[in-house]
Amino acid sequence: QLQLQESGPGLVKPSETLSLTCTVSGGSISSSSYYWGWIRQPPGKGLEWIGSIYYSGSAYCNPSLKSRVTIFVDTFKNQFSLKLTSVTAADTALYYCARRDRTTVSIDYWGQGTLVTVSS
């Protein structure tokens, strides 16, 4: 059974960089059938797509966040990561990592999510 697990600091100071890693187990991140991505959900609010990456390293990001987002993959560790620079309180959210099927273009597996709070 595929599992995704987010990890990283739960508290980040304003203007600093948020860094999260998603570890994939029970399947290979190098599969040609999937993209791997990040979605966030501010407390009490809706979902926002952040971006996704293919095992080859090709990454795609939400245009509204593009200037601050970097997504990269480590196929040897079966992990992919997110960096979000210059964070503000508006970036406080539950961050999910997920797998997206290339054919159906739908997210079929989600991590449990990790809460990141931006505060001094």
Added chain:
Amino acid sequence: QSALTQPPSASGSPGQSVTISCTGTSGDIGYYNYVSWYQQHPGKAPKLMIYEVSQRPSGVPDRFSGSKSGNTASLTVSGLQAEDEADYYCTSYAGSNNFVFGGGTKLTVL
């Protein structure tokens, strides 16, 4: 890209049917047949309920169905059950490897 538009709330009594709409543009829902719907219970990760507008993943009850007309997609839950009470989100492919979510609809089973 703008978020897709969903009604903030919907409700129905057990056994009834409820339809949740999701309105986008000719650049996302209106152009691509890559609309998905997710169910999210409090404190849980979202769960895929519908993909490619109307397809159900294995294990999702056939009480859940999806459709699309023009720039609007819809999720219908028939034979409402108490466990269907949750938040529902639509999402669509918007081209150039971009995706857009709806704002979510809270479904209440009365």
